[in-house]
Amino acid sequence: MEGEFGPNYAHVLADSLVLSQYQMSVKATLESGVSPRDVWDAVCDQQDVPAERRLGRDIAPKR
Template sequence: MRRSEFLRAVEDEFGPRSVALMNDLVLGPVGNRTATDALDAGVAPRDIWQALCAETDVPPERRYGVGRLEPRRR
């Protein structure tokens, strides 16, 4: 998962709450950091996405694939 895919996934899943969650919610699995701090520290976006989903009780069926780029059309 790329950083851009992660940011799109957060926006798609959380909408208007996404900025507050990224900046305020401390996530234990990524070193007791916020998602923003974890990104800045070089933590893999997929690891942050999984921690964010677990902490906010996102159902498993929405944890994979959200924010992925659409395939290129040929």
């Protein structure tokens, strides 16, 4: 989430964004045992994150 929303706003979203699919905050949904992938997909759907950004930024390989 930090890669998409920034370090500060990601934490705000985790605590305050209620995922309509689960009727819980992001943090509570993760704590309830829902897989991080499913939670991320729900966040992306609800926040309209484009498909090309859902896997995060490309990181250059170490040499």
